[in-house]
Amino acid sequence: MAQRPLDVLHKSLDSPVLVGLKGGREYRGTLKGYDMHMNVVLQNADEIKDGTPVRRLGLVIIRGDNVVFISP
Template sequence: MPKTPANVKPMDVLKSALSRNVLIDVKGNREYSGILEGYDVYMNIVLQNASEIINGENKGVYDRVLVRGDNVIFVSPSKGDGS
């Protein structure tokens, strides 16, 4: 059965985004953009080569970042990541 918006599950979206660029919006006007390396059922997310963006300004790039799931507002697979 093809995936329609009614039967797409959040974990399916994360699974399909593994090893691809994602944008994560978190509490406190922060965003992280990087390659999705892993996640768990609590939405704890590990990114590689992650940029931290605060109030629209890039504050730094980190080799690896763990974003705690209870801070996540949304996760979006990035367009234009070559995949």
């Protein structure tokens, strides 16, 4: 049976996720929340460039409009 994208997101709550954005930036952190626009809340988030953490953002709200993929 088909899994709805937002259900998959829901199952990833409190787990680490990788969020890829338009333009190539990525963020890694613990998924603490989301909404139907795929706006997401990450805790202990790091900004990642070429696989390497380049900045610690801690708590961060990412606007769904920029999201390319979310990988649990």
